[in-house]
Amino acid sequence: MTGLPHYAAMLATAGALPSDDLGWAYEVKFDGIRAIGYIDDKLRLVSRNDKNITAAWPEIAQIAPADPRFVVDGEIVAFSADGRSSFEALQPRMHQRNPAKIRALAEHIPVTYMIFDLLHIGDRSLIDLPYRQRRELLEQLGLDGPHWHVPPRLHGTGTELLAESKKLGLEGIVCKRLDSPYLPGRRSPLWTKVKNVLDQEVVIVGWRPGTGRRAGHIGSLLMAVHDSSGKLTYIGNVGTGFTQGILDELRTKLQPLQRKTPTVDADVRDAVWLEPRVVGEVSFAEWTGDGRLRHPSWRGFRPDKAPRDVRRE
Known part of the structure; x- marks a missing residue:
């Protein structure tokens, strides 16, 4: 062609x-x-x-x-x-x-x-x-x-x-x-x-280990978007919407991206930080006054979106 x-x-x-x-x-x-x-x-x-x-x-x-x-x-x-x-x-x-x-x-x-x-x-x-x-x-x-x-x-x-x-x-x-x-x-x-439904593309910048039935697995994902100046900004974590198959896929995809230091400013304990290369999508209830997503739920990966293009909707 x-x-x-x-x-x-x-x-x-x-x-x-x-x-x-x-x-x-x-x-x-x-x-x-x-x-x-x-x-x-x-x-x-x-x-x-x-x-x-x-x-x-x-x-x-x-x-x-x-x-x-x-x-x-x-x-x-x-x-x-x-x-x-x-x-x-x-x-x-x-x-x-x-x-x-x-x-x-x-x-x-x-x-x-x-x-x-x-x-x-x-x-x-x-x-x-x-x-x-x-x-x-x-x-x-x-x-x-x-x-x-x-x-x-x-x-x-x-x-x-x-x-x-x-x-x-x-x-x-x-x-x-x-x-x-x-x-x-x-x-x-x-x-x-x-x-009719609020959703947001997010860059995955880390995860927190799971507890209870999720012990040994990913508990929640740490999310970020680029602000108006292009800076990657933390917007909260998502811990719902995952099946066991999705959790296994996440671990396989994210484990090679681990790094020692965060790429965002976030007061999060026990975080496993990641290179910001993977894009996903979540649904949520609303934005909070301090720029976090309220009640986010995982929808899936967005391999068709580049991390640098992820902005707040």
């Missing part, structure tokens, strides 16, 4: 619903893995942190070949029995690179590439066109296959759609200005995500 330019993903800003529905489009916020798709004679999928992840998702490969060639933006999702996208369901597949195991997992945990933007077609970049026009061109491609789909447009006011998404147990909605260009690699309020 040659000739298709590289595009970094445009990122949404967390915020509130627009004050006026005029000029905005609304989409479901899917709970999956963001990926830019380059479709020519073959498919190439690139994660948000610029890693080639094509091999992990072989069922999407049938979207190629394409003439004319094109570049799209979307989310790789796994759907639960009730039709909701499930980030937890993706976890067994996110790290797997063994072809035989990938094929076996694909049979039990199939995914769908939900495509929501068209960035390039043929020899023409479309990123300077308004979202409204890119969406129309995307729909004309007719991308509806066994493992890829263009989600339908949502109709109604932002308030109505957010309420309906909460009723259905969805993560939330994304609000996009109809006149917005595509801004590669930039986080912009032209795209605003409004969530």
Whole structure:
């Protein structure tokens, strides 16, 4: 595959619903893995942190070949029995690179590439066109296959759609200005995500040993994010949301990253400090006044996110 330019993903800003529905489009916020798709004679999928992840998702490969060639933006999702996208369901597949195991997992945990933007077609970049026009061109491609789909447009006011998404147990909605260009690699309020559930990407900077039934295992993970100046800042620890399998995986992944000194300012006793290289995601109730997460719960690893990009939502 040659000739298709590289595009970094445009990122949404967390915020509130627009004050006026005029000029905005609304989409479901899917709970999956963001990926830019380059479709020519073959498919190439690139994660948000610029890693080639094509091999992990072989069922999407049938979207190629394409003439004319094109570049799209979307989310790789796994759907639960009730039709909701499930980030937890993706976890067994996110790290797997063994072809035989990938094929076996694909049979039990199939995914769908939900495509929501068209960035390039043929020899023409479309990123300077308004979202409204890119969406129309995307729909004309007719991308509806066994493992890829263009989600339908949502109709109604932002308030109505957010309420309906909460009723259905969805993560939330994304609000996009109809006149917005595509801004590669930039986080912009032209795209605003409004969530029903609070979640936060975190850098794992250490752990505390477990007690009781967790003796000899990880008890809780120490979390950090980068502040506005780029400094890694401690935001508390998470000790719930783990299965025994997750705890075993955490120990295997984190043990080689041990270091003697902390990378954050934190008054934590008995901590095992780590190189800040692993990113995860937690859900939580709220931010406290001193910048900690209240009642966090582990959701899973985020290998598609680079530690340097983790900021407070």
